[in-house]
Amino acid sequence: MDRPLTEPPEPGRTARFRTGFGQRVLLTVDTEEEFDWSGPFTRDRHGLTHVPAIARFQEFCEGLGVSPVYLVDWPIATNALAVEIIGDAVRARRAEVGIQLHPWVNPPFDEEISVRNSFAGNLPPELERAKFMALRDRIEQAFEVQPLIYRAGRYGLGPQTAGLLRDAGVAIDTSVRANYDYSAQGGPDYRNHPLEPYWVDSARTLLELPLTTVYFGLLRRQGRLIQRVAAHMPHLPGILSRLGLVERIALTPEGVTASEAIKGIDMALDDGLPILVLSFHSPSLAPGNTDYVRDARDLDRLYDWLRRVYDYLDLRAVASTTVAEIMDNVER
Template sequence: MPSQSASPKLAIVIHTEEEFDWNGGFNPTATEVSHGAELLAAVENLKEIGAKCTLAMDYAFVTSEQGLQCINKINADDELIRHVEFAAHLHPWVNPPLSTSFTDKVPEQFSYPGNLPEDEEYNKLSTLTKEIAKAARQSPVTYLAGRYGIGKNTPKILKKLGYKIDVSISPFVDYTHQYGPNFSRYNNDEFLTNTILYWPHTSAIVSPLPFARKYFNHSPAAYSKASLWRKVMRKIVRAKLHRLSPEGFSLTDMQNVTKYQYELGQRCFILSFHSPSVKSGLTPYVESTAQAVEFNQKVLAYANWFKNEFKGEFIKVKDHPQVPHDTI
């Protein structure tokens, strides 16, 4: 168990977005937000145990009636606002300026903002940044690309728009089969490049064997290699990729990711999930009222465990210790 002198830190990053058909492609008109009250309740419940949330908000959410109500209620509560950071989450298929070439469905390639031409990616993120600043009364400094889709022009755009932290890296994962970025060579290490701090979403290669966990953490690309002997090795050591998330993972899974990564030297963790999962029937992870209750209880149970048993502390993303506070 961690000592107080080496207290681990947890940021809860909520992908705060519209509701859409996860199997129905990228429809520019699918912008409904009906879970604002449930999201506000989840944030308030986390605040009650001292937890802090970073709401990475996309354009559809921040311009919706329920999204604005949620933002306004947070801002109106002096205690609650101290526990919340408003950040940016770019879903390019619903974020103006919209392409006149794709009115019904955006091709998967362009669902990743980093695949857009530089001026289009900039214009979309600039529009979102201004909308968040207007609605939330604070300019975002934390960025999460939709579908983790950062590209070669993203760092320059982030710097130009005043961002300080990017949480778009999804360790160990290669999305190139669906036109996305390749993160297979990344583990959970944070790094600072050209004034932008890159803090990956926490993931881990879990295995009952410590040497296997250590090997894949230090050689992340080895996990995704498709050679036969690599596949056999992964099966023998029972290696699996787990994300620090209540979506698809149990409380025990989440605790193991945290403990295993702490043993490997990680001290700053990101717990993440999509905002529609706080209400039943909106994501594949929560399809009934009972599952919604279980989901929200699991988030609170993990946060309580992190604080009380793991002796950790809660932070907003922008309060990561590597970010100079006087620049935010």
Template sequence: MTKQNKPSVLFVLSVDTEEEWDWKTEFPQHNVQVENIQAIEGFQRECNSIGIRPTYFVDYPVVNNSQSVEVLKFIDQAGQCEIGAHLHPWCNPPMTAENDEFASHVVNLPIDLVEQKLVNLLGKLRTSFEKDICSFRTGRWGINSAVMGLLIKHGITIDSSIYPFYRNNYFNCDGAPVEPYWPDLSNPLKAQLQNQQSSIFEIPVSAGFNHAHFTLCDKVNNLSNTRLLSFLRMPGIMWQLKLLRKIYLSPELSSATDMQTLIKVLLKRKAPIIHMNLHSSSLISLPYNNHPFTREQMLENMKQTVSYLQEHANVTFCTLSEAKEILTQHQGIQ
């Protein structure tokens, strides 16, 4: 395939830049460990060799640690990344007594408490990095109209809290677009019907299935996860037979082969952007890491996937804010 025949696509890598801990224990509130941030130096060199300029979504324990700030500030000042905000409510002041699964999701908290936490986080980030912060992701994903209103109020112009096709007992992203969009502020899981707002832009991570008709695939996937079919192990059977695979573009969760399959489908669907995601804690060896790949395997998954993308598309590497500018100004997304 010649360069002229290849589709053009943006590539963004976002990194949830946060503390490390054993997910089998309670959410850490005090004496939070951020040793993984020191591994970002080596990771950034890997990114530089490929051409990737990550967007680091930084949470409070990281920005509250001077050594971690020094690592990230050096990369930022070299123009090799973007610094965004990442809100983990359990370890972002003000602290509360509630520290369970329900309270770990920002969308479940009282909105005045969310605002206090957001103000503290953004203030710390803007002071530490001596620059404005305009991109944001909730910890553990999910967004609602109240939280999105706060983001606009406090100067955030790009959100990336949508995790397409994801649902659990505490929130879901059912029906959310898989491509970047201007959200309906009354329901951020929907794109606005017309030019109603241009204050905040949503850029979800890339996710989908091994077939191009995502809506139908999602319905079949939901059906297969009903109690009876799940008991009959239907999701696993369909996965093994490659009849239906839900794939997230994360080298922590998906093999290079599966991510390449997803990219092939996304390019077929004429996706304007490929958005990969990972967590900074995966950059160190953790005995309690629940991801299926080692650090070395994860990095290899990332490299192979990006190489595949470059073979099949004309790729522009950019940060999240740069992607927003390109998509909204040059391509006229409404």
């Protein structure tokens, strides 16, 4: 029996890509409603005021020659303006659309709202499936394409999620946030998951594409061990980072500087990672919705981060890729 997505893969499941594919980068956007990340989860206390800003971002990506993947959740998939902006780009083959499940705002609303239930994989399997299928069908109807990639909101995979994705015809999951642990909140622990893409099932029908987070510094090879020790010594990571010994770097403009990201890119490429996965949340495209973009200067920094990172990727001969291209080049 195949292991669930919440566990590291079985040996020998690392995905290989055709000769000439090289090292690539995929830009993913958690395209979602605005809400208070520090407050309680609610069904209705959220906004979509940033949606018009997606148009500017899409134009920016096209200027870079990048085709972003919009991982949309229920409020986005049911918003006419979001569907128009993203749908136009998808039809022009300048973007792709995928699925992101935020269970607390996604019907059917049969569960109690709680931190634990904000991880969709913690829901009863039939309810996780019902919410997922409602969203999948809505996306297919709104955008007139079959979504082939999934990210669980809050990275909340569960023991039954892999089977659900296979049944729904989803080819790629990108929910695993390697080197992160959400178990204190009732979520998954991804500290032992690999960064390399891997096959979830022995039939090679579902590919896992983890988000890229690496360790940098003299002790980077001991990063995962240090992370475990830090569970009992919470100040340790900050001390080691200031000493230049080890720091964890996620490839995101949210809370990570461009200089830090470039160091992370070097580590990932030098380790031979075939696909780098960048990510951020769409509410950051307008000031005031997240702690990462509080004003216009922060927004300028986000766009500057993307420019600098893609300039560096170009320097390192790392081309942008798409879900379709990944599926065309992965060896089965």
